Each structure stands twice: as structure tokens, then as C-alpha cells.
Amino acid sequence: MENKKTELKVSALENGTVIDHIPTGHVLQVMRILNLENFEDQIYFGANLDSKKYGKKGLIKVSNRFFEDLEINKISLVAPTATLIEIRNFDVTKKSGVTIPDTVEGFAKCINPKCITNHQKVATKFYVTDKDDLKMKCHYCEKITKKNDVEFL
Amino acid sequence: MKNRSLISINDYSKEEILHILKIAEEFEANPRQKILENHVIASLFFEPSTRTRLSFESAIMQLGGKVIGFTDASSSSVKKGESLRDTIETISLYSDLIVMRHPLEGSSRFASELNDTPVINAGDGANQHPTQCLLDLYSIMQTQNTLDGLDIALVGDLKYGRTVHSLVIALSMFKNTRFHLVSPFELKLPRSIKDFIIANGHTYEQYTDISQVIEKTDILYMTRIQQERFADQLEYERVKNSYILENSMLENSRDNLRILHPMPRVNEIDENVDTNEKAHYFQQAQNGVFVRQALLASILGLR
Ligand SMILES: [Zn+2]
Numbered sequence: 001m002e003n004k005k006t007e008l009k010v011s012a013l014e015n016g017t018v019i020d021h022i023p024t025g026h027v028l029q030v031m032r033i034l035n036l037e038n039f040e041d042q043i044y045f046g047a048n049l050d051s052k053k054y055g056k057k058g059l060i061k062v063s064n065r066f067f068e069d070l071e072i073n074k075i076s077l078v079a080p081t082a083t084l085i086e087i088r089n090f091d092v093t094k095k096s097g098v099t100i101p102d103t104v105e106g107f108a109k110c111i112n113p114k115c116i117t118n119h120q121k122v123a124t125k126f127y128v129t130d131k132d133d134l135k136m137k138c139h140y141c142e143k144i145t146k147k148n149d150v151e152f153l
Numbered sequence: 154m155k156n157r158s159l160i161s162i163n164d165y166s167k168e169e170i171l172h173i174l175k176i177a178e179e180f181e182a183n184p185r186q187k188i189l190e191n192h193v194i195a196s197l198f199f200e201p202s203t204r205t206r207l208s209f210e211s212a213i214m215q216l217g218g219k220v221i222g223f224t225d226a227s228s229s230s231v232k233k234g235e236s237l238r239d240t241i242e243t244i245s246l247y248s249d250l251i252v253m254r255h256p257l258e259g260s261s262r263f264a265s266e267l268n269d270t271p272v273i274n275a276g277d278g279a280n281q282h283p284t285q286c287l288l289d290l291y292s293i294m295q296t297q298n299t300l301d302g303l304d305i306a307l308v309g310d311l312k313y314g315r316t317v318h319s320l321v322i323a324l325s326m327f328k329n330t331r332f333h334l335v336s337p338f339e340l341k342l343p344r345s346i347k348d349f350i351i352a353n354g355h356t357y358e359q360y361t362d363i364s365q366v367i368e369k370t371d372i373l374y375m376t377r378i379q380q381e382r383f384a385d386q387l388e389y390e391r392v393k394n395s396y397i398l399e400n401s402m403l404e405n406s407r408d409n410l411r412i413l414h415p416m417p418r419v420n421e422i423d424e425n426v427d428t429n430e431k432a433h434y435f436q437q438a439q440n441g442v443f444v445r446q447a448l449l450a451s452i453l454g455l456r
Contacts, residue, residue, distance in 0.1 A: 114256070114257055114278050114279070115258050116237070116258065116262075120236055120263075121238070122263050140262050141258035141278070143258070
């Protein structure tokens with residue numbers, strides 16, 4: 001029953017993207033990272049949905065919006081399990097996962113309180129040094145920010 | 154290396170480092186050459202550091218260059234809330250090269266990417282101080298005639314000491330360094346840097362007693378142990394006198410042993426060491442001028 005409802009919602013999308021399997025609790029964060037808060041077309045989102053694979057999950061459906069890899073990979077830091085489903089004319093045209101990018105620019109915060117990026121208007125930039133157990137090295141202060149410390153701007 | 158900023162010692166390859174050291178030899182032989190007569194260098198000290206500033210300014214002036222700038226942020230527009238971006242963008246228009254020290258980490262990297270004016274990092278918080286590293290390498294080369302296959306003893310605060318970390322990383326570019334790490338238990342070299350030593354094919358041993366290394370090292374690099382680094386003040390009281398070098402301790406050391414210190418010292422090298430021919434820390438400070446001259450000449454395309 002639950003499954004059928006989800007399917008119905010998905011199929012109701014004529015053109016757009018479904019972002020599925022978002023760790024529950026990170027849906028709003030994903031919306032913020034993708035700058036969907038100011039998006040003007042229809043968006044559906046849900047949290048605490050039942051998932052066979054993960055127990056609970058979050059899901060976002062965006063009408064008439066498709067994402068470039070570079071853009072979507074930003075969410076991999078908080079939602080590495082996310083699946084992307086592109087829909088055109090009610091048909092699924094592409095399904096893909098997300099991969100952690102080599103560089104992370106402009107949306108994550110440096111852990112170092114003495115870093116220039118935490119004091120002046122300087123966009124953050126990190127080099128990902130470990131993708132399995134996320135570690136990012138700040139381009140400016142050279143300190144490492146780890147997965148559990150990642151905060152988003 | 155024309156127009157290239159120096160922000161972190163890792164910005165330069167081994168060959169580039171050796172190139173700078175080579176040019177520094179020329180300035181050691183002849184430090185007064187008027188090659189910067191037509192140049193204006195900005196010296197921006199957003200926090201005071203008298204030694205580093207005077208060393209840079211001496212380097213510039215001995216080469217005939219002019220210096221503009223400030224010696225601490227309180228005497229500049231920074232105090233009125235000007236952003237670092239605006240300060241750098243403006244001063245770039247007045248100068249050929251910027252030397253800067255700033256308390257925030259990453260500030261020099263940021264400044265170096267704003268426009269084409271090259272920046273030399275004279276210290277950004279606890280992050281990098283690459284000219285200190287170059288002068289340390291120069292002093293080792295000057296006294297040992299090589300940077301390969303040396304026994305290097307590092308003594309004191311190896312945990313927080315930025316100078317020590319940079320030196321280890323730079324020496325790891327060379328061959329077969331044997332590091333002898335002498336520190337109180339609380340101030341040992343971080344694991345990540347020890348892993349770096351091994352990953353680059355070098356070796357290290359750890360000690361808590363300075364006398365264990367004096368007879369088997371080529372370089373004795375002393376650093377200050379600061380009281381505030383200790384969580385346990387009793388521990389500080391217990392160890393503070395065991396990291397002091399006295400002249401009598403050097404009796405059975407190697408003939409080629411030289412003692413270095415980034416200065417200023419407090420009491421970790423007794424003054425009775427100063428007249429020993431193995432004391433090299435004042436020469437080391439002077440080397441800072443030659444190395445900075447070499448950098449300026451190289452970045453301005455004059456060497
Ligand atoms: Zn940073």
C-alpha cells in the first residue's frame with residue numbers, strides 16, 4: 001500500500017526529478033544545498049517515509065527541474081545514499097546515484113574557528129582527501145573537516 | 154618562479170627549494186646589491202612580529218628597495234573595519250610585492266589569489282610560515298653541505314610547533330632522514346606527521362631525554378616549551394628543566410653537530426652554549442635575511 005502511494009506520486013510528475021533515499025532528517029538540508037527553497041515551480045517533499053532498504057527515508061520531487069552532476073554531487077556529503085530519477089513525459093529516463101566530488105566549493109563551513117572563511121566574506125573551498133570516511137582539506141587554512149563536523153552555510 | 158606567491162612550503166617543489174637556497178648563497182656572499190632600487194615592497198603586519206618584519210625589511214633595504222606598510226593592525230584602516238580584500242586590492246596598486254603576516258589562517262592564500270601582485274606569507278596564524286622553513290633548510294645545508302641522509306634531532310614542543318611540522322615535511326622531500334624526536338609525553342609529534350615521515354621513506358625514534366640523542370645527531374633543533382601548552386601544571390614543573398641544553402652536555406657530540414633554534418629563546422639553550430662553535434642560531438637568524446633576499450629576487454624576476 002505504502003509502496004503504491006509513492007509510485008503514484010512519482011508517476012504524477014510529468015517532467016522533473018525525484019531525489020529518493022535521502023537519509024531522513026536531511027531533506028531540508030538537501031533542499032537548501034540545491035537552492036530549492038526559492039524554486040518557483042511545484043515541489044513535493046516528504047520525510048520519515050517507509051523504505052525497505054533504509055527503514056525510513058526522505059524524498060523530494062521537483063517539477064521541471066533537472067540537475068547537472070556537479071550540482072547534484074553537492075548533496076553527496078549529507079545524502080550519499082540518494083538516488084536520482086529523471087522523468088520526462090511521465091517516463092523514467094535516467095536513474096543514478098550521487099558521487100562525492102573532488103572539490104567542494106561554497107556551501108560547507110570550515111571547522112577551524114581561526115580560518116579566514118569564518119571571519120570575512122570568502123567563499124569556502126575544500127579538497128576531498130577521503131571519500132570513504134569523508135575528510136576535506138580547506139584550501140585556505142589547510143585544516144581537515146570530517147564528516148561528522150560538516151556544517152552547511 | 155617569477156610572480157609566484159609563496160604561501161606554504163608545499164607550494165614549491167624540491168628543485169624550486171634548492172634553487173632558492175642556491176640564490177641565497179649568492180646573497181650571503183654579497184648581501185648589498187642595489188637590484189631592488191626601482192621596487193616598492195609592501196610589508197603588511199596585521200599582527201606584530203618584530204623579528205620577522207625586521208628581517209624582511211633588512212633584506213629589502215640592503216637590496217635598495219623601498220618599504221611601505223604597517224607594523225600592526227591598530228595603525229591602519231583595518232582597525233576601521235576594512236576587509237582584507239579591500240586592503241590587499243588597494244595596496245597591490247601601490248607595490249610590486251606584498252609581504253604579509255595575519256592572525257587568521259588562510260589569509261595569505263586568499264590575498265595571493267585576489268590579483269597578480271605576488272604575496273609572501275610571513276605567517277598566517279598557526280598555519281604556515283614558509284620563509285622560516287627555508288631559512289632552516291638553508292642553515293642545515295650551510296652546516297652539513299647536504300640535505301640528504303642526515304640525523305635531525307627535534308627537541309621541545311613537537312605537538313604545536315608549526316616550525317617543526319613544516320621542517321619535517323620539507324626534509325621529507327630529501328633522502329633518508331633519520332628523525333630523533335625529543336619531547337615531553339604531552340607534546341609528542343602528531344601521528345599524522347609521523348605517518349608522513351614513514352610514507353616518504355624516512356625513519357624516526359622518540360625520546361623523552363635530550364641526552365639520549367646528543368651523540369648521534371648532526372642537527373640539534375631546539376624549540377621553546379610553553380607553560381600554557383600543559384593541561385597538567387605539575388607535569389610542566391616536572392619536565393621544564395629537562396629540555397634545557399647546557400654546554401657541558403655537548404662534550405661527546407659529533408664534530409659536525411650544529412645547534413639551531415627558531416628564536417626567540419627563553420631558557421632552553423643556556424647562554425654558556427653561545428660561544429661553542431656548534432651554536433649556530435644567530436647565524437641561522439642572519440640566514441633569514443639571505444633567504445628572503447633570494448625569494449624577493451626570484452619572485453620579482455631578478456634572478
Ligand atoms: Zn579553513
